[in-house]
Amino acid sequence: MPASRDVTAARVAIGSDTDLAWVRQQVRQAAAGLGFSLVQQTKLITAASELARNTLIHGGGGYMEITPCPQGTAPGLRLSFVDSGPGIRNVEQAMADGYTSGGGLGLGLSGAKRLVHEFLLDTCPGRGTTVTITAWATVVPSARPEAT
Amino acid sequence: MNRAAAGHPLAVPVLALGDVLLVTLQGELHDGMAEQLQQDIAQRIARSTVSGVVIDISGVDIVDSFLGRVLSDIAAGARLMAVRTVLVGMRPAVAITMVELGLTLPGLVTALDTERALDMLATAPQLAAVSVPAERKEARDAGLP
Numbered sequence: 001m002p003a004s005r006d007v008t009a010a011r012v013a014i015g016s017d018t019d020l021a022w023v024r025q026q027v028r029q030a031a032a033g034l035g036f037s038l039v040q041q042t043k044l045i046t047a048a049s050e051l052a053r054n055t056l057i058h059g060g061g062g063y064m065e066i067t068p069c070p071q072g073t074a075p076g077l078r079l080s081f082v083d084s085g086p087g088i089r090n091v092e093q094a095m096a097d098g099y100t101s102g103g104g105l106g107l108g109l110s111g112a113k114r115l116v117h118e119f120l121l122d123t124c125p126g127r128g129t130t131v132t133i134t135a136w137a138t139v140v141p142s143a144r145p146e147a148t
Numbered sequence: 149m150n151r152a153a154a155g156h157p158l159a160v161p162v163l164a165l166g167d168v169l170l171v172t173l174q175g176e177l178h179d180g181m182a183e184q185l186q187q188d189i190a191q192r193i194a195r196s197t198v199s200g201v202v203i204d205i206s207g208v209d210i211v212d213s214f215l216g217r218v219l220s221d222i223a224a225g226a227r228l229m230a231v232r233t234v235l236v237g238m239r240p241a242v243a244i245t246m247v248e249l250g251l252t253l254p255g256l257v258t259a260l261d262t263e264r265a266l267d268m269l270a271t272a273p274q275l276a277a278v279s280v281p282a283e284r285k286e287a288r289d290a291g292l293p
Contacts, residue, residue, distance in 0.1 A: 017179035042241040049212040111249035
């Protein structure tokens, strides 16, 4: 168990819904250790929960990699969700609000993107999907993203 | 269901307060536990006299789209069995995050705390009808005799 403030890179396996709870705990611990505010923590944990569930349900399991990622003086956290499942054939459709292929609400990818500062989707049909998100602990509240 | 063997040691307790079911969610909730809770509540409603369900989420750190859907489904199922559900105690950070996620749960009735929820259930049965989302209400008004 890393002590708070001492956040090191780690890998968390995603193979069951118990692992989803573990992912949330690890992200919470790391974000709190880096000084993320409560709202920033909540957003990042929620995004991680959505993406980890995608890894589990659509990717057939995989892992999360958690890496500290400072930018200037702002501490940050980068999370990668990696699976070697079927991949996403239609990325545009998968990123649309309300589109679901798995019985959910269709907010997983699009919603997670709104909750973080950076969002990168790398997918190849037949070879898997990697979603990488990054958030920084900002002191000043960041500007609201423009409505689309 | 064999939840214990599948790694879900604890079910969420459903308490009865008079004829109201009181459910307190706390900390980490596994997906399996949430789905089990949905079944437990439906069965309790079917078996005994229940006038309302109060779900307290003041101990919940995050509500993602899965848990949001389960909460919505619990309320929708209860409503089909003529029972109203009130969600109470949402933390500010959770509410902010859910709105940004796009998860506003329009069909759910909310109250600040359990006491107010019990007041709502006891004194104003028509409140549930008021909170029906506009588009669904229009469809109902237009479509049904």
